[in-house]
Amino acid sequence: MNQEYITANAWSIIEDDFDKGRVKSSESLFSLGNGAMGQRANFEETYTGDTFQGSYIAGVYYPDKTRVGWWKNGYPEYFAKVLNAPNWIGINVTVNGVALDLNTCKSITNYKRELNMKEGWYERSFTAILPNDVEVNVSAKRFLSLTHDELGVINYKVTPVNTKAVIEFSPYIDAGITNEDTNWDDKFWDILSVTEADQQGFISSKTMKTEFHVGTYMQSLVFVDGQKQNLKPSVTQSDSELYYKYTLNVNKGEEASIQKFAGYVTDMNHKTSQLIDAAKTVLKESINLGYETLLKQQKDAWASIWDMADITIDGDVKAQQGIRFNIFQLNQTYLGKDERLNIGPKGFTGEKYGGSTYWDTEAYCIPFYMATKDQNVARSLLAYRYNHLDKAIENAEKLGFTNGAALYPMVTMNGEESHNEWEITFEEIHRNGAMVYAIYNYVRYTGDFSYIPEMGLEVMIAISRFWYQRFNYSQEKNKYVMLGVTGPNEYENNVNNNWYTNYFAKWCIEYTMLCLDKVKDGYSDDYNRIVGHTKLNDSELDKWQELVNNVYLPYSGKYDVYLQQDNFLDKELIPVSELDKTQRPINQKWSWDRILRSCYIKQADVLQGFYFFEDHFTEEELERHFDFYEPLTVHESSLSPCVHSIQAAKLNRMDQAYTFYLRTSRLDLDDYNKEVEEGCHITSMAGTWMSIVEGFGGMRVVNDTLSFEPRIPKEWDAYSFKVNFRNQVVKVNVSQKGSTFEVEGNSTLSIILNGEALKISPSQPVKA
CATH class of the missing domain: 1.50.10.10 (Glycosyltransferase)
Structure with missing residues (x-):
């Protein structure tokens, strides 16, 4: 039986109740990324239950020495591990001296997680009764900026419901982290310094062996009912951690909130000696812009991506949700801005397979990026x-x-x-x-x-x-x-x-x-x-x-x-x-x-x-x-259903093609392989895109000409997609009644439709 707790929704991934048994699965499904860094959807506040902590930086890895009982000539000397990077999302919360911890609360109601794929943010909200009987409403919204890709932002809100309360927010950064998987329990990171000044915290660290230098940073603002509070926090630091503590006295029904600006700067993009200065520059720019402006920039950036990459499906919400989830995760993983980077099979959602580059990129991913960017x-x-x-x-x-x-x-x-x-x-x-x-x-x-x-x-x-x-x-x-x-x-x-x-x-x-x-x-x-x-x-x-x-x-x-x-x-x-x-x-x-x-x-x-x-x-x-x-x-590989879907559609076996499509598009959402807690199958998601565009849409290149043989599953009313072919954008609409082809721009485009040569002129759609 596949999991079915994700609510069907065209634009969001939604979980609407709390279950300790699926926390790790949801940490994968609600992951965030911006091409330069990413993280599993771990809770900001303390959680003493079963969890898989994971934050990752694109291109930063460790050569974990191979562990085998025997050795043969030519055997790889190491396994390249994507590294669990220093944790910057943490915000410990206490209410009247008692820690907010969903593993120990007396009750949790109104629980909801939402990954809004249209706008590129993740939010979690709930009502909890703590062990001291204080009831609180909590919401936390988070995003990794596409426009400032070294920056992540959190807006965390707590409202006491049944009493006034002393609320303490303790934002922190922590470099004392380990990987879930390691061959020899090696120490992957060397922490060089933990420093703070003017409510800005910094940890400088480097990877062992590969010596990637990383600066992890944070700064926070606190508010009561939207009014900024000029509080001086207490500071606690160790060799690997830095905590601030902000104490707020709030009345019943008043909202205490903290906005945390944090992230990474690396020596892939800055001089090693200037990492702290680079972090300070990011903080200055982001604080000046403010949370709302940064969020609007995030929404605009995602709107631009979706304008080209979206695939719409009418009449089948689960199928629509599936393809958008796949497209969203592909864009979170890789945006094509840096040719030093590539596409790991788990992206930023987990550590399995080492996070490295496989043949999946060439076989499955390139067509998606070629046609949507x-x-x-x-x-x-x-x-x-x-x-x-x-x-x-x-x-x-x-x-x-x-x-x-x-x-x-x-x-x-x-x-x-x-x-x-x-x-x-x-x-x-x-x-x-x-x-x-x-x-x-x-x-x-x-x-x-x-x-x-x-x-x-x-x-x-x-x-x-x-x-x-x-x-x-x-x-x-x-x-x-x-x-x-x-x-x-x-x-x-x-x-x-x-x-x-x-x-x-x-x-x-x-x-x-x-x-x-x-x-x-x-x-x-x-x-x-x-x-x-x-x-x-x-x-x-x-x-x-x-x-x-x-x-x-x-x-x-x-x-x-x-x-x-x-x-x-x-x-x-x-x-x-x-x-x-x-x-x-x-x-x-x-x-x-x-x-x-x-x-x-x-x-x-x-x-x-x-x-x-x-x-x-x-x-x-x-x-x-x-x-x-x-x-x-x-079909016990994530890369299998998409190929079979395309070929079944080619053979006009639409029921079979549709079944394979659902399996590839909802492989992680429905956890077909019972392993989503380890991370999502990012590279097979490109195959899902192909199963619609090449499978149902029948898109091929024939004699230098774009060719289509569109078909549609009986479960759908219509679907549409865009492709960028040789710098001309073609929009394809397929319904149960027929197909429409449009070209953007000023130039005419020749296509082949069901074996017949046609020309599409701007503002003159071709119907078939």
């Missing part, structure tokens, strides 16, 4: 990998590859491989293909081929060299084979000739050779530079060509499908529908040995290849493969 954001994500090319070559060298071959990491912060699971680190090498596909996808969508001679071709050559060396020639098959890999389906490890990996590798080399010819013809200076640098020659290219002409792709004549791997048909093919429901999810119920011997597929594998290379196959081939593999797929 501008091509420069996607280009920055590609440049991130180009900037790590030397490290990718080093990664391959550690495994014995030569001649500039590159293996991009499964997990990274700085380009080095830092994944700790053997079967993934060494065998799940299909990630290399995603790097090349992202370049291809970018060029196809934006028309910007210039990226390839500037940066992309060097990446493609290095990856092609890896693939060439990773294949070996089989005398038995008279073909080139690839042994000992793990495909996207991680429920099969160390298999031979995973079709997806073999096909992807073959395509990568073919696309590289195609681009080499285009660069040679049109960008001769770049071509000479690249060939000179890489020492690529005709002899090597001839060997590549001979390989791609003879790559082995496992196939079953009996079922008329490509086989997931050589021995797939040695398995007992029992559909998932015949599995006892008490055995699900199998990754929590079965031994790993049993999973590996089963036919069950964690996520799209062969079908992932059919998604990427849809135009290589007929619709009949897609249908045949879908019917063979989907019944064997348990």
Whole structure:
């Protein structure tokens, strides 16, 4: 049974009662971020119940030394951990000397959390009776500023209901924090100083080993019934904490409130010696602007994002809430302002997976950012990998590859491989293909081929060299084979000739050779530079060509499908529908040995290849493969339902497409995998966007032209979305009665609609 405590609402995530058992889940779901920092929705005041404290700074990490019982050459030396950063949200509250703590209150009523996605703020409110029988109304609103991305703001209000009260607010910053996950219980932070002056508090700290310097800061204003109080607080500090205490005497029904301005400054953006000065500048600007102005700026900034990124769904509130939650979290995680940053699979919502960059970015996220922002954001994500090319070559060298071959990491912060699971680190090498596909996808969508001679071709050559060396020639098959890999389906490890990996590798080399010819013809200076640098020659290219002409792709004549791997048909093919429901999810119920011997597929594998290379196959081939593999797929990866939704829509199986859409869009809201307390699945959220735009909307790029084959689930009255295609914004409206296409700006745009070429002129929508 999935959780269903989140109230259906088109623009907000709402929890309307307090349950100690789901505090950690809600901390994930109500998380905030602004691309530069983020935090789980921990309570500001003391909470002695079960909680998962988490505040994070983009790009700041620690290389936690790998912990295994054995060691093999090439094994990653560390796992890159996103760090739980110093806590700046804390505001301890006492009422008549008794701590406000929802774990110890006699009663809690009128409890409500709201994450307002339209305006970018989070608010919690409740009525509580404390152990001393004082009844209080409490509300706390919080946001992380998009316009001042080093700043967070809290407005915390307490009103005594049944008596006058002495209310103490103790805002604090605390650098004595630890990660939920650590291999060796290492100390991640070194606290350098704790200082305060003029009611401004600062903690200077640095990460161990990586030596990121961070300044955590705060300043607060206090009010009674909206009137600012000029109080001098008491100060308490230790080697790791700094507390102020403001004491307010309030009558029954009077509102005591505190506005806290706080956040981080880092040496990624400022000189180390000037961090405190930088924090003081942020505080001065934010205090001068004031809470209400900052909140209005926040609302305006989010309105601008939603104007381009929103997807509307009429007639299905849960589906509407799901897609907006996904879009909101993607924008909280990454805004494309800093090419040093990338998109972690948990974003700022938790620490699982280390918070590092996976192949998810290239396979799932780039299309979302390309279409809802501008091509420069996607280009920055590609440049991130180009900037790590030397490290990718080093990664391959550690495994014995030569001649500039590159293996991009499964997990990274700085380009080095830092994944700790053997079967993934060494065998799940299909990630290399995603790097090349992202370049291809970018060029196809934006028309910007210039990226390839500037940066992309060097990446493609290095990856092609890896693939060439990773294949070996089989005398038995008279073909080139690839042994000992793990495909996207991680429920099969160390298999031979995973079709997806073999096909992807073959395509990568073919696309590289195609681009080499285009660069040679049109960008001769770049071509000479690249060939000179890489020492690529005709002899090597001839060997590549001979390989791609003879790559082995496992196939079953009996079922008329490509086989997931050589021995797939040695398995007992029992559909998932015949599995006892008490055995699900199998990754929590079965031994790993049993999973590996089963036919069950964690996520799209062969079908992932059919998604990427849809135009290589007929619709009949897609249908045949879908019917063979989907019944064997348990969808226990967050990345699986979106691909199947897109393909089901392509096959006009709208009931199935809709079911998969709901699962991907509400994966976290309904906690399908029973793990949301660890954080949200940020990268799969981009797949949710694709399931509407590419699935239901049928959007593709065909011969440099935007193409649509719109369909609509019977559960919806209508839906709409916008895409930015080559600097022209197209708005698509689909209803049960038909479709409308509009183009913004002053230029006409050619599109293909259901196979027919059309032109859209500004102010002249096309209806179909």
